[in-house]
Amino acid sequence: xxxxxxxxxxxxxxxxxxxxxxxxxxxxxxxxxxxxxxxxxxxxxxxxxxxxxxxxxxxxxxxxxxxxxxxxxxxxxxxxxxxxxxxxxxxxxxxxxxxxxxxxxxxxxxxxxx
Amino acid sequence: xxxxxxxxxxxxxxxxxxxxxxxxxxxxxxxxxxxxxxxxxxxxxxxxxxxxxxxxxxxxxxxxxxxxxxxxxxxxxxxxxxxxxxxxxxxxxxxxxxxxxxxxxxxxxxxxxxxx
Numbered sequence: 001x002x003x004x005x006x007x008x009x010x011x012x013x014x015x016x017x018x019x020x021x022x023x024x025x026x027x028x029x030x031x032x033x034x035x036x037x038x039x040x041x042x043x044x045x046x047x048x049x050x051x052x053x054x055x056x057x058x059x060x061x062x063x064x065x066x067x068x069x070x071x072x073x074x075x076x077x078x079x080x081x082x083x084x085x086x087x088x089x090x091x092x093x094x095x096x097x098x099x100x101x102x103x104x105x106x107x108x109x110x111x112x113x114x
Numbered sequence: 115x116x117x118x119x120x121x122x123x124x125x126x127x128x129x130x131x132x133x134x135x136x137x138x139x140x141x142x143x144x145x146x147x148x149x150x151x152x153x154x155x156x157x158x159x160x161x162x163x164x165x166x167x168x169x170x171x172x173x174x175x176x177x178x179x180x181x182x183x184x185x186x187x188x189x190x191x192x193x194x195x196x197x198x199x200x201x202x203x204x205x206x207x208x209x210x211x212x213x214x215x216x217x218x219x220x221x222x223x224x225x226x227x228x229x230x
Binding site: 104 | 159
């Protein structure tokens with residue numbers, strides 16, 4: 001299995017809603033990432049988990065809350081989002097310590113905040 | 115901090131022709147990796163080719179090859195015999211030699227159009 005699976009593919013939520021994005025990989029990778037991508041822009045790093053511990057938080061607002069329950073699963077909990085948070089959210093994983101630097105990406109979750 | 119620059123927002127090429135996408139980067143590190151990722155309208159980022167900084171030989175993957183000039187900090191992608199399926203956003207990306215600890219730093223991307 002060489003896939004990173006993200007659910008849901010599309011999500012529409014109001015500013016008062018609480019929702020979560022889910023990411024799963026079964027490649028034995030020990031680093032997982034959340035990126036945010038606006039239209040026609042490159043992905044921007046949000047969070048990095050290494051061996052299930054948060055290692056990088058790129059000054060992301062607290063309305064985004066990441067969670068890594070185990071080595072295969074990464075969640076992004078969303079609460080009180082703003083319309084400007086509408087974007088494609090990409091999850092990625094990498095074989096931490098394998099010294100390749102390559103990231104494997106999921107198809108993304110398209111988020112629309114009304 | 116590392117930076118990656120792609121100076122061509124959009125490129126257009128005739129089907130079956132060759133096109134070169136440019137990328138420059140800035141780093142003070144000696145150990146790093148460079149990548150070209152492709153993102154078609156279907157959204158998923160797909161690795162096209164990877165180059166290790168310590169390797170002098172340019173990487174090649176079928177119709178895709180790179181021209182890696184370490185001293186000039188240049189990393190261009192050549193696509194030969196362009197096909198309609200090559201149409202996508204192409205991102206040049208940098209990773210430090212710390213095994214993915216810092217994620218990837220992306221350039222702004224080049225939108226490649228293939229003319230039939």
